[in-house]
Amino acid sequence: MHAYRASLLRFDAAGQPLFDTDGLLVVGPDAQGRQRVQDAGAHAEVAARHPGVAVTHWPGRILAPGFVDMHIHFPQTDIIGAPADGLLPWLENYTFPAESRFADPAHSAEVAEVFFDELLRNGVTTSLTFATSHPQSVQAFFEAAERRQLRMITGKVLQDRHSPDGVRDRTEQSLVDTEALIRRWHNQGRLGYAITPRFAPTSTDAQLRGAGELAAKYPDTWVHSHVAENKDEVKWARELFPQARSYLDVYAGFGLMRERAVYAHCIHFDDDDRRLMRDTGTASAVSPTSNLFLGSGFFDFEGADRIGYRYGLASDVGGGTSFSPFATMLAAYYVGREGQTKPGVSIAPSQLWWRHTGGAARALGLDGVIGNLQPGCEADFLVIDPKATPLLARKTGLANNLEELLFSLIVLGDDRLIERTVISQTG
Numbered sequence: 001m002h003a004y005r006a007s008l009l010r011f012d013a014a015g016q017p018l019f020d021t022d023g024l025l026v027v028g029p030d031a032q033g034r035q036r037v038q039d040a041g042a043h044a045e046v047a048a049r050h051p052g053v054a055v056t057h058w059p060g061r062i063l064a065p066g067f068v069d070m071h072i073h074f075p076q077t078d079i080i081g082a083p084a085d086g087l088l089p090w091l092e093n094y095t096f097p098a099e100s101r102f103a104d105p106a107h108s109a110e111v112a113e114v115f116f117d118e119l120l121r122n123g124v125t126t127s128l129t130f131a132t133s134h135p136q137s138v139q140a141f142f143e144a145a146e147r148r149q150l151r152m153i154t155g156k157v158l159q160d161r162h163s164p165d166g167v168r169d170r171t172e173q174s175l176v177d178t179e180a181l182i183r184r185w186h187n188q189g190r191l192g193y194a195i196t197p198r199f200a201p202t203s204t205d206a207q208l209r210g211a212g213e214l215a216a217k218y219p220d221t222w223v224h225s226h227v228a229e230n231k232d233e234v235k236w237a238r239e240l241f242p243q244a245r246s247y248l249d250v251y252a253g254f255g256l257m258r259e260r261a262v263y264a265h266c267i268h269f270d271d272d273d274r275r276l277m278r279d280t281g282t283a284s285a286v287s288p289t290s291n292l293f294l295g296s297g298f299f300d301f302e303g304a305d306r307i308g309y310r311y312g313l314a315s316d317v318g319g320g321t322s323f324s325p326f327a328t329m330l331a332a333y334y335v336g337r338e339g340q341t342k343p344g345v346s347i348a349p350s351q352l353w354w355r356h357t358g359g360a361a362r363a364l365g366l367d368g369v370i371g372n373l374q375p376g377c378e379a380d381f382l383v384i385d386p387k388a389t390p391l392l393a394r395k396t397g398l399a400n401n402l403e404e405l406l407f408s409l410i411v412l413g414d415d416r417l418i419e420r421t422v423i424s425q426t427g
């Protein structure tokens with residue numbers, strides 16, 4: 001066992017923040033040797049329960065849960081900031097050419113390392129991740145994640161039509177490859193598999209049906225796709241699947257909505273779509289920097305909360321513009337405020353933070369496993385230096401309460417705030 005003394009940020013079961021200015025986090029191995037939180041809270045109380053435990057003291061620092069990125073594309077690391085008139089030209093001109101290079105296992109392995117370095121520098125300890133249609137890209141990702149003992153989720157992209165040579169896969173083989181990768185990697189240590197149809201327009205009915213069958217056969221895998229991001233995309237999906245009530249309903253029809261199914265964007269929704277999300281236990285990955293960069297639209301936070309379905313925050317790199325959760329939380333605040341196309345809301349800083357940690361974990365079906373620092377959680381945590389820059393030092397020193405402190409970090413913060421990212425190890 002080992003204990004860490006600093007300020008401590010956690011969340012209660014309702015997602016409300018718990019903050020100890022002088023806190024103590026006690027970490028130790030479970031029966032399998034995995035490092036987990038054993039105790040957490042005010043130093044005076046927790047220290048008394050653990051006499052003799054060695055303590056590392058980080059004065060002036062904040063211990064916080066590792067961030068959870070609910071939707072990101074590791075093969076798009078090199079195309080952040082690629083200009084385009086919108087989603088569909090961006091895919092054609094930048095994304096598909098970049099992804100075609102992942103047929104090469106050496107390129108896949110090299111980018112996977114860059115990707116994990118970047119996530120960890122930014123304090124992201126788990127991501128639900130798109131690979132490419134090449135099984136080699138999944139293999140490279142999982143091998144690198146396993147070496148680093150990270151809790152990571154990915155899957156081979158399914159796209160058997162309306163895709164250029166180099167990324168288009170073949171229906172039958174794509175499903176065989178998916179099942180083989182599930183058997184090889186799902187629940188191997190902390191790794192998880194996501195069945196990953198790119199989006200309905202690039203899959204045939206047969207591929208979507210096969211994906212749905214695998215989702216039923218392996219119910220604790222994830223399902224990961226995109227929906228209702230961009231108006232041209234929505235129009236295209238409606239033309240391709242005229243029998244469905246809505247674009248989202250296409251996925252329901254193929255058995256691709258359930259707990260642990262996660263859809264990026266979910267912007268151009270009506271209340272029937274929101275109810276379908278809620279009633280099936282499906283979650284949204286809200287990707288505000290991407291939506292602003294590609295001009296896709298504004299996620300309706302009021303609608304999501306009014307109907308009551310699960311969602312969390314995501315970078316969507318490379319449509320998204322930053323690996324930093326601080327950039328994503330700030331953009332989510334801006335998108336929430338937008339009140340011309342939907343009700344404008346002010347999301348509390350602690351709620352932005354929860355949607356990128358404990359709330360994202362809950363949306364992924366990993367509540368109590370990651371995204372928090374309550375007893376039992378895996379010990380993936382951050383050491384944050386709230387005085388990492390001169391302006392932050394001045395501003396955080398003026399904070400009167402927790403919400404003001406968190407807002408200063410969200411508005412002014414970036415990777416310089418993350419002094420250390422600690423990953424739960426075994427043995």
Ligand code: GUN
Pocket residue numbers: 073087091095198199226229290316319
């Ligand atoms: N829809 C289908 N593929 C993609 C992608 O790679 N990025 C985004 N943002 N949307 C998509």
Ligand code: ZN
Pocket residue numbers: 071072073226264316319
């Ligand atoms: Zn995406």
